[in-house]
Amino acid sequence: MNILILFGTETGNAEMVADDLADALGADYPTQVRDMAAFDPATLNPQDFHVIVCSTYGDGELPNSAQPFHAALQGQRPDLAGLRFATFGLGDSFYETFNRGSRIIADALVELGAQQVGEHGQHDASSGELPGDAALAWAKGLLGQI
Secondary structure, three states: OOEEEEEEOOOOHHHHHHHHHHHHHOOOOOEEEEEHHHOOHHHOOOOOEEEEEEEOEOOOEOOHHHHHHHHHHHHHOOOOOOOEEEEEEEEOOOOOOOOHHHHHHHHHHHHOOOEEOOOOEEEEHHHOOOHHHHHHHHHHHHHOOO
């Protein structure tokens, strides 16, 4: 099984987290990291396990690099039955829309038949914890479920 990590970011934090996760998960599985901005949802492969890393921007919106992927999901509406994925979101609990970006992507995938695995991981910028540290702790729990 291969792991494909897709990230959506505005400032680069989600990309850094995706790279940290690739280093950790890559010890056990062949792993690739791709920017959602340049990824066609029609190429999602149910044979792979997918990890979605996405920040939240503005008033609970998707970051710029995740918007084309989400729009393509909505436009193409591929059948994602059999596709398994996990999500890790970045946000700030100071805002009501905390971690909404990753949930928007997760909801779209589930609506098209994909199955979410494990708990929705999240980093809270208000916590003082580094995003990569939060993601690695989350990934340890995920390994037993993929």
